[in-house]
Amino acid sequence: MKGVLLVNLGSPDSPTPKDVKPYLDEFLMDERVIDAPKWLRTILVRGIILQTRPKKSAEAYAKIWWEEGSPLIVLSERFTNKLKQHTQMPVALGMRYGTMTIKSALQELKDKGVDDVLLVPLYPHYAMSSFETVVVKVLEDQQKFFPQMSVTTLPAFYKNPDYIQALSESIKEGLQDFDYDHILFSYHGIPERHIRKSDPTNYHCKIDGSCCKINSVAHNTCYRHQVYDTTEMVKAYLGLPEEQVSSSFQSRLAGDPWLKPYTDYEFERLAKEGKKRLAVITPAFVSDCLETLEEIAMEGKEQFLEAGGENYKHIPCMNDNDAWVQVMAKWVNEWERTGLLDVTPST
Known part of the structure; x- marks a missing residue:
């Protein structure tokens, strides 16, 4: 059975x-x-x-x-x-x-x-x-x-069309009545060495900005490639302007280098570059949790507003949509x- x-x-x-x-x-x-x-x-x-x-x-x-x-x-x-x-x-x-x-x-x-x-x-x-x-x-x-x-x-x-559609529609609903000037896709962070350890070829993943764009079997287990794929597919589905979307990584531990850019740094950078109305989504999770509800919805809002932002919205995960x-x-x-x-x- x-x-x-x-x-x-x-x-x-x-x-x-x-x-x-x-x-x-x-x-x-x-x-x-x-x-x-x-x-x-x-x-x-x-x-x-x-x-x-x-x-x-x-x-x-x-x-x-x-x-x-x-x-x-x-x-x-x-x-x-x-x-x-x-x-x-x-x-x-x-x-x-x-x-x-x-x-x-x-x-x-x-x-x-x-x-x-x-x-x-x-x-x-x-x-x-x-x-x-x-x-x-x-x-x-x-x-x-x-x-x-x-x-x-x-x-x-991460790239299944049905999943992308459900995710995109939930984001679209979350963006209703919010006049954003930027959308940040914030993914859970991992150490860079995890990317290399997960590379079955032992040479493809260089985390240099180009390897994720070169087709490889390594992409089957490459977190970085997969999250950027998700961002690009949602962006295409919703018709979001290139200049209004970016991706970042949250929740790092001190010490070793983790995937960049860091979400908390992005809050400050975007505000200082004149982005006043920020929407943030967390597609690494299908259910809201401590990282999304406290780190992003609460702390993230505080960081963005303190850096000069004016309006901030955390879009919930799909949860039981x-x-x-x-x-x-x-x-x-x-x-x-x-x-x-x-x-x-x-x-």
């Missing part, structure tokens, strides 16, 4: 240091998030970061926490419940980090008789620290606890019928 496993990032159980600390420990100790040797990662995370970060992060979570709980969890559950209405297959939701585990989601599917699972990482783009770590963790748990199950993974869908639900339903039902997953056609 076939079933669907949706996996998103995860969340602490509450916006308190007590619950944030174990969540951050699991997240930051993931070797695909901080890809240092375990001994060094342990020193960095448990010896330094977790001494102060939980309190600060808890304060940030408290700003965006809903009465129903974590926005990311609530929105993911709403999406899951809507998807269930569009498919006959069992659908379960798990999180890569936190107490809403992948193992429990797989157990839920097993209890319903599922032995053939479609894994859907809820990330449009491939990155070690998001898409890849979900796939690795699911396969680890499947092999250890559910060896009778088979798992098929939905590929990164009906068009997005229907796109996912189309994919999972096609897999149920044919076993095929053609979500990344050539462009």
Whole structure:
């Protein structure tokens, strides 16, 4: 029997240091998030970061926490419940980090008789620290606890026409009644070395501004190429002027170089260059979370206005948007019928 496993990032159980600390420990100790040797990662995370970060992060979570709980969890559950209405297959939701585990989601599917699972990482783009770590963790748990199950993974869908249409229409709706003079696509940042580590050719990805434009098998796992593809396809779909659109990367850690330009620097640059009315979207996420609701919607607005901007709008993620639900339903039902997953056609 076939079933669907949706996996998103995860969340602490509450916006308190007590619950944030174990969540951050699991997240930051993931070797695909901080890809240092375990001994060094342990020193960095448990010896330094977790001494102060939980309190600060808890304060940030408290700003965006809903009465129903974590926005990311609530929105993911709403999406899951809507998807269930569009498919006959069992659908379960798990999180890569936190107490809403992948193992429990797989157990839920097993209890319903599922032995053939479609894994859907809820990330449009491939990155070690998001898409890849979900796939690795699911396969680890499947092999250890559910060896009778088979798992098929939905590929990164960053350039799928149906996804681009749903994303573009949600952006279009968010731009209604907002007289913008610039739109910033802010994507989650990753270290530059992650791009090189994910390059199967070991030579193509130079992060020099040109390699992303040269066709290569490396693009299948190149986060930078994929996010710029998404920006270009949305721009084309909506007919946005070239000079009014740019992309940037948020949420970096100190130390190693991360993908540039940095979003916080862009807020200041755009304001100082005379952009007064800024719209910001965050297409690396399908569900609003701490990074979108606090870092971009709150802190980003403050940074832009302090730098001289006058009007700022954060456009929500697709969340449980009906068009997005229907796109996912189309994919999972096609897999149920044919076993095929053609979500990344050539462009």
